Amino acid sequence: MRKDERFWQEGMDGKRLVLCLFRRLRLIAAAGLLGAAASAGLYLLAAVVLAGPPEYQVFSQYRIYFDSEKYGQIEDYYNAYTWGEIMKTDEVLDFVLEALPEGITKEQVKASVSVGAMNDVKIMPLYITTRDPALSETIAEAYVYGLDRFGHSIEGLDGMDCWLLEEAKRVPRGTKTANAALLGLLLGAAAGFFGWLVYYCLDDSIYLEADFENRYGLPVLGILTEKRDLGLIRELETGLAVCLKGRERVSVLDAASAASAFGRTEPAEAQADLDGLLPIPAEGEVWPFDRKAAERMRQNGVLLLLPWGKGSGRMAGRLLDLLGKLEIPVLGAVIYGAKDSFLGAYYGRKGGRA
Secondary structure, three states, X not given: OOOOOOHHHOOOOHHHHXXXXXXXXXXXHHHHHHHHHHHHXXXXXXXXXXXXXXXXXXXXXXXXXXXXXXXXXXXXXXXXXXXXXXXXXXXXXHHHHHOOOOOOOHHHXXXXXXXXXXXXXXXXXXXXXXXXXXXXXXXHHHHHHHHHHHHHHOOOEEEEEEEEEOOOEEOOOOOOHHHHHHHHXXXXXXXXXXXXXXXXXXXXXXXXXXHHHHHHOOOEEEEEEOOOOHHHHHHHHHHHHHHOOOOOOEEEEEHHHHOOOOOOOOHHHHHHHHHOOOOOOEEEEOOOOOHHHHHHHHHHOEEEEEEOEOOHHHHHHHHHHHHHHOOOOEEEEEEEEEOHHHHHHHHEEOOEEO
């Protein structure tokens, strides 16, 4: 009874995918929030708890004078990166060390200095950062002297004047927590989405008639929704009348009985709802069934009840394989417990088909 193609080879129904995705948006949102919390927590742990003693920073700003008359547009060859490297060269550090007290090493100075982004090639922001506010201020003041000497000693420059020299301030920590949380949110949501997408591709649940019909080559006679949509009930009554015409009895077998998982509607309730729509008497069958029940089903033919949603494909496949081996005819299937909102959105109007 099972067709050769597998459920992951049936093709992609974009509308079905989107509707199934909407049903799992809460899980994806939860994955995003979990990622945001984890990312922000790890960032704060690294930036605050494990960062060690606080740091103190002095901000200063220098006006750079280029010798344009002699060397032309030489400033085009300088940027924040090149100045950052120049600040750590011996040509600068030798002058800076002249203004520093003994005990402060060249390596300490190199580790403390950095150059910020330059919006103007003639204005250089300089940062001195250490774990001692007094040391940061001492090195910053030494750079005022050192860069003045350096600016008059190198070809291409006419001098470097300090326009601004602030006091040492404690470097704030954890300032990018929001950025870390946003990154974690995006990564968590993306991981949740791709995880769901893998699950969707492997999921054989039955949400629409085509899911069952394309997979097993058997007709779905109709759908029973949670809110008992009247249009779908009339459609089911017509399908049952045509399919069971000329028969005296029919056996009804719920696919949920073939596995431990059940749909949203209990099997007994689904069969009771169906009994009022059947044009002929029905005999309810339960898996596993004995030889006598198998003979009865072979004589009557089987109407298969399919719970809507998770696991229904596996249930149906298991039963159909067994019924095929026993040469028991399956007349058709009825899907029960379907979400009215899902079908309404898929078919284009509330409560039924367009």
